Amino acid sequence: MLQVLWSGALYFAIVFVTAFGLGVLRVSVVAPRLGDVIAVLIELPIMLAVSWLVCSQVVYYFEVPNWWVPRLVMGAVAFLLLMVAEPCVAVFGFGRTLAQYFGTFGSTAAIIGLLGQIAFALIPLAQSLR
Numbered sequence: 836m837l838q839v840l841w842s843g844a845l846y847f848a849i850v851f852v853t854a855f856g857l858g859v860l861r862v863s864v865v866a867p868r869l870g871d872v873i874a875v876l877i878e879l880p881i882m883l884a885v886s887w888l889v890c891s892q893v894v895y896y897f898e899v900p901n902w903w904v905p906r907l908v909m910g911a912v913a914f915l916l917l918m919v920a921e922p923c924v925a926v927f928g929f930g931r932t933l934a935q936y937f938g939t940f941g942s943t944a945a946i947i948g949l950l951g952q953i954a955f956a957l958i959p960l961a962q963s964l965r
Contacts, residue, residue: 839905842897843912843959849889850913850955851920854882871944879951883958890958899959906959914956 857878866874899905925936939945 836905836908838897839899839908840912842893842899843909844916845897846886846890846893846909846959847913847916847920849893850882850886851917853885853889855924857882871942872947875944875947875951879947882951883954886955886958887962890962894959894962901963903960903963906963909959910956913959914952917952917955 861874861878865877869877893899894906894909899909922933922936925931926933940949
């Protein structure tokens with residue numbers, strides 16, 4: 836079971852670092868030109884493809900069983916870490932308040948992003964079904 840927890844943590848870490856880099860490009864380059872929703876719609880398939888590739892490599896490396904319970908736990912660990920890391924980065928990295936961070940969740944772009952994050956969490960399970 837420990838390998839499943841570590842796999843979720845590594846899956847989160849690699850995808851989060853990649854998403855941070857792409858997020859900087861999205862916010863600074865794409866969104867000012869095309870708008871927030873289009874920018875997220877451009878970034879999302881890239882991040883889901885990266886997530887799929889990273890997940891398959893992490894599953895292979897940690898030999899995560901091809902069964903729905905460990906895959907669901909792996910995705911849940913990654914999602915939980917993501918839900919903790921995002922507000923931490925907003926508060927400590929960008930000087931926002933928690934109210935400002937959570938205030939953005941009413942936008943269409945944020946809802947699309949949240950749906951993408953849920954898909955990110957379900958990728959380990961999806962890969963076990965193929």
